[in-house]
Amino acid sequence: MINNIISPKCNKKINISKKKFSMVYNKHINSYDVIVVGGGHSGCEAAVASSKSGCKTLLITLNLDKIAWQPCNPSIGGPAKSNLVHEVDxxxxxxxxxxxxxxxxKKLLNISKGPAxxxxxxxxxxxxYSEEMxxxxxxxxxxxxQEGMVTQIFLDNNKKIIGIGTHFGGFYRCRSVVLTTGTFLGGTIWVGPKKLSAGRSGEMASIGLTENLxxxxxxFGRLKTGTPPRIDSRTIDYSKLEIQLSDQNELWFSFDTREWNSRETLPCYLTKTTIETKNIIKQNLHLSPKYGGFMRSTGPRYCPSIEDKIVRFSNKDEHQIFLEPEGRNINEIYLQGFSTGFPENLQENLIRTIEGLHSCRILRPAYSVDYDFLPATQLEKTLMSSIEGLFFAGQVCGTTGYEEASAQGIVTGLNASLYAQKKSLLTISRQGSFIGTMIDDLVTRSLNExxxxxxxxxxYRMLLRGDNADIRLKPLGRKYGLVDDISWINFKKKVRDIKNKSLILNNTIIKINSNISGIIENELNVILKKDLSLASMISRPNVSFDSLINIGIINSKNIEKLRILETEIKYQNYITRQNNQILSLERSLDLKIDKNFNFMDVNQISKEGREKLSKIRPKTLREATCIGGISSSDLHILLIIVEKYKFKN
Incomplete structure (x- = not known):
């Protein structure tokens, strides 16, 4: 089955006869349907999705004590990221x-803007968090x-997955593999000009797997990320900081009401860098890994280091820094906005220039880390690679963030289990979710960061809100066995309730000159010139469910369901327009492509796109959308050309 295996110790080829290897392989008791490599957020989601789908699954990771660890900010959500969390749930x-x-x-952000x-x-x-996971x-x-370092992927003569090997000689048989190696694949951490082979501080890197693949x-390419120092909460002068309290109105990431349990919150704090901070950084840029030229990989634009902020926004003399607790019973404080790769002694000098932190003490220094990543244009939209049965997910695909990793993880876990069961794989559409948008971006666009x-x-962001994620995606989870009976029963009841409330809103008429219209005119300064349904009333920009609750027109029971309706009512025109765009696209996807069509003649499509289309030869545009490397613009061009070709012939 395998003639050559790469030895993790000597990196030389060892000849093993087919007969001998087959005997070892077939007698091996460590046999699984799916093996997930890496125990971060992506790996955990992939492993759970695979096991719930009925597959015998192994999650193998470098450190069992760091399952779903949060090496950077221990926070979840934020703009767009919260949409991913709701969709995964x-x-x-x-x-x-x-x-x-x-x-x-907890805090709800962007409330002054629209619900999208x-x-x-x-x-x-x-x-x-790690313990609960x-x-x-x-x-x-x-x-x-299981704990272990995976260094090899074994293939049969047909280039299909048959198992994985570990650094210490373990072999595990499987039908499919999900690689979620995060920043560990060839990882190197940097503090100033000094470096150390590590996936993150205190943990070894994964060595050998890149070379095997x-x-x-x-x-593969190289990317970088970083993390700020953690400081001792007992050395902070909180009297100089601006307190940031948690929201009083409780909102939840999960749609499962069984998870809604209130608990005591802790405050965060806000401070700012100073002109002194800026001057020290400018004088010492040569000591940072990036500006000193020690590390050449690219970091995230939307989560820049403090050095990047000083260089890119040179006209600004101060930058916001949030102090966020890392745990309820520990003294470590995370300095959000102060990621750096400067030497340790310089980090302490810089922090002490910040208001409220003049006497602070560092518990864990900041560092930068660069690592091997797989440009995801090599993957299909199922996140399977050119090796059948081998899937990738998370930071190894070039993303940043626990939320992006989790979203990829649940998709690859499902698809790895479907592949193992010899079933059709799942492709999530771009227009149906932020998960689909992200995957489409990853497999069709080259990453520079x-x-x-x-x-x-x-x-389609007006359609892809967090509040309606269950309505959009829970039926999908139920279809693949990830949604339990209680959740499904509660979901169907919720959908019925929303429909009933919608009927009531449309059928409840507020008559002009009635007592109710008088209350609305007096309390909300809204003049009624004709009879209106309650739904029409809510469509007005200065009327909301909250305002109608406050004046006693409606009650506040099941307010989360009312908020979905309020958004649907107020933005009905936009939602209808986007729905029509999606329906038009859906109809176009069923357009058949002639078997004699020459994709290489379509010069307007990228060379990579033409080569992939020629190799796979999709029969319809819908099949073409599942091919990695085929962008939205490529599909639009292909639609026009195929329609012209069909008309001519």
């Missing part, structure tokens, strides 16, 4: 549930976890 994932169990601080950009963000207890994984019937024509999901990335 709707499908049947776990990131939202664990966040609701372990939060320390509202974003829930939570600070979590880092250790509690480990408990969840341990409770899964078909899921085993390169032999199978998988291409780590990818972060943004609301502006979706053309």
């Amino acid at each position: 709707a499908i049947g994932g776990i990131i939202g549930k664990i966040t609701d169990r372990t939060y320390l601080h 950009v509202w974003a829930l963000r939570a600070q979590t207890d880092k250790r509690e 480990k408990k969840f994984i341990d409770s899964e019937e078909n899921l085993s976890i 390169i032999k199978s024509n998988i291409k 780590p990818y972060r999901v943004l609301t502006s990335r979706s053309e």
Whole structure:
């Protein structure tokens, strides 16, 4: 089955006869349907999705004590990222549930703007989050976890996955593999000009797997990210800081009301850098890994280091810094906005120039880390690579953030299990979710920097809100066995309730000159010139459910369902327009492509796109949308050309 295996010790080829290897392989008791490599957020979602789908699954990770660890900011959500969390939860994932169990601080962001950009963000207890995730994984019937470093992927003569090998000589048989190696693949951490082989501070890097995959024509690049120092909360002068309290109105990431348990919150604090901070950084840029030329990989634009902020925004003399707790019972404070790669002694000098931190003490220094990543244009939209049965997800695909990793993880976990069961794989459409938008972006666009999901990335963001994620995606999770019976029953009841409330709103007429119209005119300064339905009243910009509740026109029961209706009513024209665009696109996707059509003649499509289309030869545009490397603009051009070709012939 395999003639050549790469030895992790000597990196030389060892000849093994087919007969001998087959005997070892068939007798091996470590046999699984799916193996997930890496125990971060992506790996946890992938492993749980695979096991819930009925596959015997192994999650193998470098450190069992760091399952779903949060090496950077222990927070979940924020703009667009919260949409991903809601969508993962709707499908049947776990990131939202664990966040609701372990939060320390919650806030709804962008409330002054429209509902398409509202974003829930939570600070979590880092250790509690990891412990809760480990408990969840341990409770899964078909899921085993194990510590180890995977260094090899074994293929049969047909280039299909048959198993994985570990650094110390272990072999595990499987039908499919999900690689979620995060920043560990060839990881190097930097503090000033000094470097150390590590996936993150205190943990070894994963060595050997990149080289093994390169032999199978998988291409890799290098990206970087970083983290700020953690400081001792007992050395902070809080009297000089601006307190940031958690929201009083409780909102939740999970749609499962069984997870809605209130708990005591902790405050965060706000301070700013000073002109002294700026001057010290400018004088010492040569000591940072990036500006000193020690590390040449690219970092995330939307989460820049403090050095990048000083260079890119040279006209600004101060930058906001948020002080956020890392746990309920520990003294570590995370300095949000102060990521750096400067030497340790310089980090302390810089921090002490910030108001309220003049006497602070560093508990863990900041560092930068660069690592091997797989340009995801090599993947299909199922996130399977050119090696059949091998899937990739998370930061190894060039993304940044726990939320992006979790979203990819649940998709790859499902698809790896479907592949193992010899079933059709799942492709999530761009127009149906932010998960689909992200995956489409990753597999069709070359990355120059780590990818972060943004609301502006979706053309259909008014439809893809967090509040309706379960309505959009829970049926999908149910179809693949990720949504349990209780959640499904509660979901169907919710949908019925929303429909009934919608009927009531449309059928309840407020008559002109009635007592109710008088109350509305007096309290809300809204003049009624004709009879209106309650739904029409709510469509007005200066009327909301909250305002009608305050004046006693409607009651506040099941307010979360009312908020969905309010958004649908107020933005009906935009929503209808986007729905029509999606329906038009859906009809176009069924257009058949002639078997004699020459894709290489369509010069307006990228060369890579033409080559992939020629190789796979999709029969319809819908099949073409599933091919990695085929962008939205390529599909639009292909639609026009195919229609012309069909008309001519």
